[in-house]
Amino acid sequence: MSEVDPKLLEMAKVFHVPKAAVMKYIILPAKAPGLSRVFGAGKSTKASGNPKQDKGGSGK
Amino acid sequence: MTIQLQDIWKSISGNEILRGINWEIGSDDCFLLTGPAGSGKTLLLRLILGLEKPDRGSVNLLGDYKYDTVNAGVVFQEDRLCEQFSAVENVAMVNERLSEKVAGEELSKFLAPNRLFVPVSELDEVERRLVVMIRACIIPSDILLLDEPFRGMDRELREKVIRYIRNKAGHKGIVFAGRDDESLGFCRRFEIG
Numbered sequence: 170m171s172e173v174d175p176k177l178l179e180m181a182k183v184f185h186v187p188k189a190a191v192m193k194y195i196i197l198p199a200k201a202p203g204l205s206r207v208f209g210a211g212k213s214t215k216a217s218g219n220p221k222q223d224k225g226g227s228g229k
Numbered sequence: 230m231t232i233q234l235q236d237i238w239k240s241i242s243g244n245e246i247l248r249g250i251n252w253e254i255g256s257d258d259c260f261l262l263t264g265p266a267g268s269g270k271t272l273l274l275r276l277i278l279g280l281e282k283p284d285r286g287s288v289n290l291l292g293d294y295k296y297d298t299v300n301a302g303v304v305f306q307e308d309r310l311c312e313q314f315s316a317v318e319n320v321a322m323v324n325e326r327l328s329e330k331v332a333g334e335e336l337s338k339f340l341a342p343n344r345l346f347v348p349v350s351e352l353d354e355v356e357r358r359l360v361v362m363i364r365a366c367i368i369p370s371d372i373l374l375l376d377e378p379f380r381g382m383d384r385e386l387r388e389k390v391i392r393y394i395r396n397k398a399g400h401k402g403i404v405f406a407g408r409d410d411e412s413l414g415f416c417r418r419f420e421i422g
Contacts, residue, residue: 180309183278183301184323184368194311194322 173199230294230371231255232277232402236286239272246272250286252419254372254402259395261416262406268422270406271306274374277404278303294371302365302401304375308357312350316340316360319349324368335363338393354381362390366397373398377407387412 177195180186186194237250246269254260254277262270275281276288279298290299310319320332336345339359349357362378373394379387391412394403405413 176305176307176309177311179280180303180305183280183303184364185300186323187325190322190325194314194318198311198313 171199171202230299231291232299232372233289233291234273234277234286235289237273237276237283237288238285239269239276239281239283241272247276247283247421250421254404256371256400256402258402259416260402260404260419261409261413262404262419262421263409264420264422270421271376273421274303274376274404274406277301277374300369300371302368302370302373304358304361304365304378306376308349308361310349310357310360313348315346316349316352316356317345319360320364320367323364327367332363332367335367336360339363339390355386358382359390362394366394370401372402372404374404375406378405379407379410379412384412 173196178191181191181195232252232254234250234252237247237252238245239247246267250273262273264270272281276283277299278301279288290296311322314322316336317329317333320336321327321329333345336359340356344352344356349360352360358378358380362375365373365375365378375394378394379390382390387410403416405416409418
């Protein structure tokens, strides 16, 4: 487990990144590597533009 | 909206870096903030963003502005990317309303399709700089503050990026911080240090 990068948190603050995204992209990768891909996987149900990803899908 | 810096003084670790800076940045303004290394360019951008407080003087947001701090699209001096996530995810994460599809379309203007979905840790310096530039341009903001946005880019790419930035900025103010660059001849110079 590593520390959360304060520069990323600062970036998130400046960009007003939603809390859920801060958790998914910044905090979980540092605190619980491996979990971040599970938490909130698939930002939305919209097509991502990536045929591989859209084909597989997460079932959401 | 106009950002007004009034008689800004700032020391870091006892070193006086900024001495009595006065500057106004309005909508439609385009500045090249320049000066020697260590002259305080990045520090000045951080003061504008409210990430640092001046020792003396004030940063004022003039006009009918509803926020306490300026709403800015920023290229930081460091990339500040979420390393294990893709370019698309890094761009889409900063804006709830932005789908990964739209982020991918913007990124496709500069990156090869096979680079959009690999972790950004696998991208080279120029590709990473392009991702952070697009991230800054794509969020709703009132000004663009771009700290060394062209690092590693050749002249042809720089000019393409500048066209993109100006197009995305519309009537927003833009501040490019960095060294003199002939591609930025259209900007007013603001020199410190």
